[in-house]
Amino acid sequence: MARKHITPGKIRLAEVAKLAGVSPITASRFFRNPDALSAGKRARVESAAKELGYVPNLAARALASQRTEVIGVLIPSLTNNVFADVLRGIYDALDGSRYSIQLANTRYSILQEERLLRLFLAQKPAGLIITGINQTADSRRVMEAVDCPIVQIMEVGPSPIDMMIGFSHFDAAKAAIAHLLAQGYRRIGFLGARMDPRVQRRLDGYRAAMTEAALFDPQLIVTTAIPTSVTLGGTLFADLLAKAPDIDAVFCVNDDLALGALFECKRRHMAVPEQMAIVGFNDLEFMASSEPTLSSVRTNRYEMGRNAAMMVIETLEGRRPAEPVVDLGFSVMERQSSARRS
Amino acid sequence: MARKHITPGKIRLAEVAKLAGVSPITASRFFRNPDALSAGKRARVESAAKELGYVPNLAARALASQRTEVIGVLIPSLTNNVFADVLRGIYDALDGSRYSIQLANTRYSILQEERLLRLFLAQKPAGLIITGINQTADSRRVMEAVDCPIVQIMEVGPSPIDMMIGFSHFDAAKAAIAHLLAQGYRRIGFLGARMDPRVQRRLDGYRAAMTEAALFDPQLIVTTAIPTSVTLGGTLFADLLAKAPDIDAVFCVNDDLALGALFECKRRHMAVPEQMAIVGFNDLEFMASSEPTLSSVRTNRYEMGRNAAMMVIETLEGRRPAEPVVDLGFSVMERQSSARRS
DNA sequence: CAATCGCTTGGTAGCGCTGTCAATATCGGT
DNA sequence: ACCGATATTGACAGCGCTACCAAGCGATTG
Incomplete structure (x- = not known):
């Protein structure tokens, strides 16, 4: 045996499935797309999961499915009040959703930004929110090649990489x-x-x-x-x-x-x-x-963050926003x- | 075959190992503990990794090793300038290290905090930074049971869960x-x-x-x-x-x-x-x-964040801080x- | 010279979950 | 009663990495 035996108390999907009397894959589906199950099995899996206090192992999920449920956020500053508001909007929009946020601080350097971008994209994020429209040519290339929703925030301009929300x-x-x-x-x-x-x-x-x-x-x-x-x-x-x-x-x-x-x-x-x-x-x-x-x-900083996150989610859920570039204006x-x- | 063939361009540890002429496990060790390799192999793996542009798959690593390199941070507010400074300190301390941050906002609710805490701990974080000393009894129990460094920040008081940094x-x-x-x-x-x-x-x-x-x-x-x-x-x-x-x-x-x-x-x-x-x-x-x-x-908000993160890292690296409770004072x-x- | 030690290296077997595809159950229409 | 279409379910294999154990090797020791 290559490693010590399974921790006895650990609750895996298999345990839930066994208690519910279904196959592991059916239990798995319950957590990802409950509507695909019949009402009976859905209820059985649900109560089994609750009874055992099951929590999915995100690392295993990410490995098996080849994607994560992490949305990367690249901002230039953590101190600036402006970004605090944007962040609050993003966190609020994602609160309660399956997605989590990975935040990184570019310190107003587009080279730092490029480095962080590569780091992020290597982990196959579900989506990306990036500040501004002035990325390096390499950054742009990398982002255009990747297959995940990307929202540029804080300003609007020509030729969005994917989506864009901000103002002039x-x-x-x-x-x-x-x-x-x-x-x-x-x-x-x-x-x-x-x-x-x-x-x-x-x-x-x-x-x-x-x-x-x-x-x-x-x-x-x-x-x-x-x-x-x-x-x-x-x-x-x-x-x-x-x-x-x-x-x-x-x-x-x-x-x-x-x-x-x-x-x-x-x-x-x-x-x-x-x-x-x-x-x-x-x-x-x-x-x-x-x-x-x-x-x-x-x-409208809070709205900018909130809408950006919502645009990412909607795209991920197949409801791509009608308008990829949103001008939030100013007064x-x-x-x-x-x-x-x- | 259960799934489509391996993506051709994908670079895995095995590719790096082959190019370097070593076994995968040796290549793996290079990324986790380079000192354990002989100088020759170390150089070969290093150049192979660079040549191929290899980036480790964190999900696979987390699954195999049963732990993550994520430090959870629980703060009550994203808007408050005070926490912006603390966060900056935390991010600065962890910048360039192998650890990343997972941030959550409790909105000044200890019940929210408890919920988020359970969510975090289920993913086996490497460490935890939590605001204040007023957690629910259940939160405390959960944290005491878990085996990772925990730093309470923003204030000092009696009976730390693990470590503590702040002021009176x-x-x-x-x-x-x-x-x-x-x-x-x-x-x-x-x-x-x-x-x-x-x-x-x-x-x-x-x-x-x-x-x-x-x-x-x-x-x-x-x-x-x-x-x-x-x-x-x-x-x-x-x-x-x-x-x-x-x-x-x-x-x-x-x-x-x-x-x-x-x-x-x-x-x-x-x-x-x-x-x-x-x-x-x-x-x-x-x-x-x-x-x-x-x-x-x-x-000393920035220092508080920075030191808290450093205390977590040091503990993780086996150099537990001499003094688990740090009073940063005020003036x-x-x-x-x-x-x-x- | 055999026994021992520490350092390096490799083989094996999963970690817990999901993609793919096939199998089965269900159903309305003719 | 039969047919094809649709909804549900399950078997299988493997995602990319590391824990564990064992083996190889040269150096040291009595």
Whole structure:
């Protein structure tokens, strides 16, 4: 005998089948597709499984069926509130389903992403959720070759690998600037941190809006590769004021920067919005309850995660979503910090 | 033949072994314990694996070895910044190791936690990280029966299930109040939300400090079961002021509440700290850059996650940590919002 | 020089489940 | 009563890997 005898207390599918008086394969079917059983056997297997406290061995299942029930999720950051909301949506959608999540953090590196992707795909995931549309050419190739539903999240763009859900960062930033212009602001600064591809597209939206209004001026732009923080928002805003002391508004690529800018204004006794309008991005919870309340661009992060997971599940269950690319849009939340100029 | 023939392109351990000119079992050992091979074979297997792009099949490994290389992590919330930091620590510690993480969200329910725990343990995880010390009696029983390293995180207390890493929420809150008392504040309010066990212990710490100073007054306490938010901080603070208009300071069980209280002070044109001192808890990044800067109790969340994961790994590798219970402490960050009363 | 030891290596037999296909039961229609 | 179609069930083999045991081998020892 090659190994020690079977653990006596261990409950395997065979035990359940024997107690139910059916063959193991029938018991197996009960757990995967109960409708295929006759009502009588279904009830017998069910009660046998409950009586024995049977729990399927997922490793054995994965090995025999050559697939897993794991959905891989690749996100660039665990700290960022934005992804926390997306993740919550994903977990909520998968809660109670047979699928579980394998999470990995790319740290905003597409090379890391490629490495993690290969790692994931080698384990034959049931599906994949990946952030953004800027993968390496190799990553794309690998994903196109693989046979599982893939959803790109956080933004929409041309040529999805498979499915896609998000919104246009370009349009969202442009709309934020349009709002400021409509309120009468003219010298609108731009604050950007971490400059990942999506932030870059927000900058493009800003540039487009300002150029259309014939107000574009590179002096109005301050960016850095440093990860975002409230403190950084204050620092960058100070830099911006040094470069362009005559600005009357500032668009921040996220709400942390906006909050930092607000505090910096307070420190300088600049009235918001009278002397300085502020608009953020994402509309985190605190934006609506600061003093003054801060304008922002609301993005539907929870829904993005939730729908992405649901799109994967539906595809796996053969009900492929009618529309593979979903634009969740955004809305400009106009609050005190960008009220009309007096 | 029971199933279609082996996929031609598939690379299995056997292929690697053949190319390397060794037996499959020797190749297997290379991936699990390279030191057990002679230098020559080790190099041959290594280059064969690389040449073929071999990736082990984890399902087969788990089935054959009767264990997985998955560490289960049970946390109460995905949204809370505090857990985001802990998670980051865990992921960082496990990055590059053979272990992966299975995350589940208990939503602050110990019954959910028990359910998830059973689900996890049925899959024989390599280890387990679980939040807090308030598990159900059944959960405890189940965990004590299982043979894998378990780390309770976020707080320390008596009778660990296995290992434990955190700090005393009681002492931390007490220290925050001691600081306010030392600064001359006397009517110190308490703002609490979500009132989970750890927040409850912060309340106990507050009560102890106030009672010792003969300043305890139940009118000073405002709590709610509602999940925390900045907006809620403002609301609760307003409630507190209605109950006890003569307060001169407020201790908030987390930084979001503290920020909300600060904004509410601004709305009411109450000077901070002259008319109202504020102290938060956790010391999130923004506390140091608000205007005024906000005092808080710094907790070592990232380190907690990181060390917890490392404790699990070390135990798995036979180097059991000398000290199974680690108190990471805290520090009261004294900032403008609780400067000495003038 | 035989006995012993430690280190490496390999053979064998599953781990617990499911894909494939065949066999049987059931059923309505003619 | 017969036929084909459909619904249910089961037998078999094997998914890719590792636990267990045994054997080979050179070095060490009395």
